[in-house]
Amino acid sequence: xxxxxxxxxxxxxxxxxxxxxxxxxxxxxxxxxxxxxxxxxxxxxxxxxxxxxxxxxxxxxxxxxxxxxxxxxxxxxxxxxxxxxxxxxxxxxxxxxxxxxxxxxxxxxxxxxxxxxxxxxxxxxxxxxxxxxxxxxxxxxxxxxxxxxxxxxxxxxxxxxxxxxxxxxxxxxxxxxxxxxxxxxxxxxxxxxxxxxxxxxxxxxxxxxxxxxxxxxxxxxxxxxxxxxxxxxxxxxxxxxxxxxxxxxxxxxxxxxxxxxxxxxxxxxxxxxxxxxxxxxxxxxxxxxxxxxxxxxxxxxxxx
Numbered sequence: 001x002x003x004x005x006x007x008x009x010x011x012x013x014x015x016x017x018x019x020x021x022x023x024x025x026x027x028x029x030x031x032x033x034x035x036x037x038x039x040x041x042x043x044x045x046x047x048x049x050x051x052x053x054x055x056x057x058x059x060x061x062x063x064x065x066x067x068x069x070x071x072x073x074x075x076x077x078x079x080x081x082x083x084x085x086x087x088x089x090x091x092x093x094x095x096x097x098x099x100x101x102x103x104x105x106x107x108x109x110x111x112x113x114x115x116x117x118x119x120x121x122x123x124x125x126x127x128x129x130x131x132x133x134x135x136x137x138x139x140x141x142x143x144x145x146x147x148x149x150x151x152x153x154x155x156x157x158x159x160x161x162x163x164x165x166x167x168x169x170x171x172x173x174x175x176x177x178x179x180x181x182x183x184x185x186x187x188x189x190x191x192x193x194x195x196x197x198x199x200x201x202x203x204x205x206x207x208x209x210x211x212x213x214x215x216x217x218x219x220x221x222x223x224x225x226x227x228x229x230x231x232x233x234x235x236x237x238x239x240x241x242x243x244x245x246x247x248x249x250x251x252x253x254x255x256x257x258x259x260x261x262x263x264x265x266x267x268x269x270x271x272x273x274x275x276x277x278x279x280x281x282x283x284x285x286x287x288x289x290x291x292x293x294x295x296x297x298x299x300x301x302x303x304x
Contacts, residue, residue, distance in 0.1 A: 028082055028085065028086075029082060029083075029086060029168065030079040030080075030082045030083050030086075030168050030169055030172065031079060031082075032172055032176075034075050034078070034079050035075075035079050035169055035172045035173060035176070036172075036176050037075060038071075038072045038075040038076045038079065039154065039157065039173050039176065041068045041069075041071055041072035041075075042068075042072050042115070042157055043150075043153060043154070043157075044068055045065060045068050045069060045072070045115065045119075046115075046118075046119050046122055046153060047143050048061060048064065048065065050140075050143050050144060069112060073108050073109075073112060076104075076108045076111070076169075077101070077104045077105050077108050078104075079169055080103075080104035080107055080108060080161070080166060080169060081100045081101045081103075081104035082168075083104075083166050083167055083168045083169045084096070084100040084103055084104055084166065085100045086167060086168060087165075087166075087167050088100065090167075107161070107164055107166065110164070111160055111161070114160060118156055118157070118160070121156060121193060122152075122153050122156060124193050124194045125149060125152050125153070125156075125193075125194060125195055125196065126139055126142050126143060126149060127139065127194070128194035128195065128196045128214070128216075129142045129146055129148065129149055129196045129198075130142050132196045132198065132216055133196075133198055146200075147180070147181035147182070147183065147200050147201075148181070148183065148196065148197030148198060148199070148200040148203075149197075150177060150180070150181055151177050151178075151181045151183035151185055151197060151200060151203075152185075152191070152195055152196075152197060154173055154174065154176070154177040155174065155177075155185045155187065155189070155191060156191075157173060158170035158171075158173040158174050158187035159187050159188075159189070159190075159191070161173075161187070162187035162188050170187035171187060173187070174186065174187050181200055181201075182200065182201040182202055182203075183197060183200045183201070183202075183203045184203065184204045184205070185203075185204075185205040186205060186206055186207040186209075188207035188208065189205045189206065189207060189208070189209045189210075189211065189223075189238070190209070190210045190211065191205075191211045191215075192211055192212045192213035192214075192215065192243070193213045193214070194213055194214045195211060195215055196215075196216045196217070197216075197217045197218075198216065198217070198218050198219070199218060199219040199249075200219055201219050201220070202219055202220040202221075203217055203219065203220065203221050203222075204221070204222045204223065204224060205223045205238075206223055206224050206225055206237060206238035207237070207238065208225075208235075208236040208237050208238045208256060209223040209238035209239060209240070209241070210238075210239075210240040210241070211223075211240075211241045212240075212241060212242045212243035212244070212245070212262070213243045213244070214243055214244045215241050215243070215244070215245050215246075215247075216245075216246045216247070217247050218247065218248050218249040218268075219249045219250075220249045220250040220251075221247050221248075221249065221250070221251050221252075221253075222251075222252045222253070222254075223238055223239050223241065223253055224238060224252065224253070224254045225237035225238055225254060225255070225256070226254045226255040226256075226273060235256060236256035236257075237255075237256045238254075238255075238256060239253045239254065239255060239256070239258040239259065239260065239272075240258070240259045240260070241253075241260045242259065242260060242261055242262040242263075242264075242278065243262045243263070244262050244263040245260050245261075245262065245263065245264050245265070245266070246264075246265045246266070247260075247265075247266040248265075248266060248267050248268040248270075249268045249269075250268050250269040251266045251267070251268060251269065251270045251271075251272070252270070252271045252272070253266065253272045253273075254271075254272070254273050255273050255274075257275070258272060258273060258274060258275050259275040259276075260272075260275070260276055260280075261275070261276055261277045261278030261279065261280060262278045262279070263278060263279050264276055264277075264278065264279060264280040264281070264282065265280075265281045265282070265283075266282045267281070267282055267283030267284060267291075268283075268284070269284055270282050270283065270284055270291045271291065272291065276293050277295065279295060280293050280294065280295060281293070281294045281295075282294075
């Protein structure tokens with residue numbers, strides 16, 4: 001037991017010397033567990049009856065939805081206020097207990113005001129997954145069993161808070177679903193309507209990526225940056241994917257100036273660091289290492 005006491009003493013010295021401690025009189029950061037619990041309630045509001053064991057029917061759905069919304073809102077206000085206090089501290093503005101609490105309440109109220117519209121957008125994602133995957137037999141199967149959909153839904157929630165300027169909480173949401181699905185979408189990424197990730201494991205979408213409508217990604221796709229220098233943190237580092245693009249498994253597309261033109265198809269394991277025009281087909285010929293870009297017939301018809 002003396003060895004344990006000595007180890008604890010060394011740990012306490014490390015806490016004082018090296019930091020990395022979160023407590024009531026210290027940083028008081030958002031709670032990972034609380035954020036995950038609130039997120040779970042929000043996802044149940046989006047898909048009632050799909051995530052909870054409790055039976056929901058027409059007679060009690062109003063009560064259940066109200067209970068979930070109030071419970072999630074109560075937790076989110078606390079965690080968002082902590083996140084806002086952190087934001088002010090790191091900006092050198094000092095503490096703002098009362099102002100942060102009021103700002104957090106307004107932010108959470110705005111989120112719940114936006115949730116019905118967000119749900120309509122999510123149902124478009126659901127239907128895009130159902131239409132885009134021959135293996136999907138029903139919409140219900142997509143909601144229950146598709147990790148790509150869960151990652152997209154959490155992104156739409158986290159993106160709201162990110163766009164509102166809230167630190168920490170949206171990253172915690174994104175990293176939670178990343179750990180569950182293997183799909184890593186930064187909450188700062190801009191994603192259009194009817195987005196579908198098939199299979200999904202290993203997909204990475206960077207902070208400044210822009211994805212248009214009706215885009216489909218397969219497993220192992222990376223939309224990344226050419227540079228990871230810290231001083232470039234505020235510039236666009238990730239590619240733009242225009243409407244109707246399909247990107248097959250293992251493809252890597254890098255760079256803030258890289259644009260994949262609308263309705264293009266990017267083949268598996270392709271590595272791209274430059275733009276391709278609309279209606280292109282990019283693929284690796286068998287036995288070769290350099291990608292080949294071909295204009296598709298629709299492109300030629302448009303130019304006639």
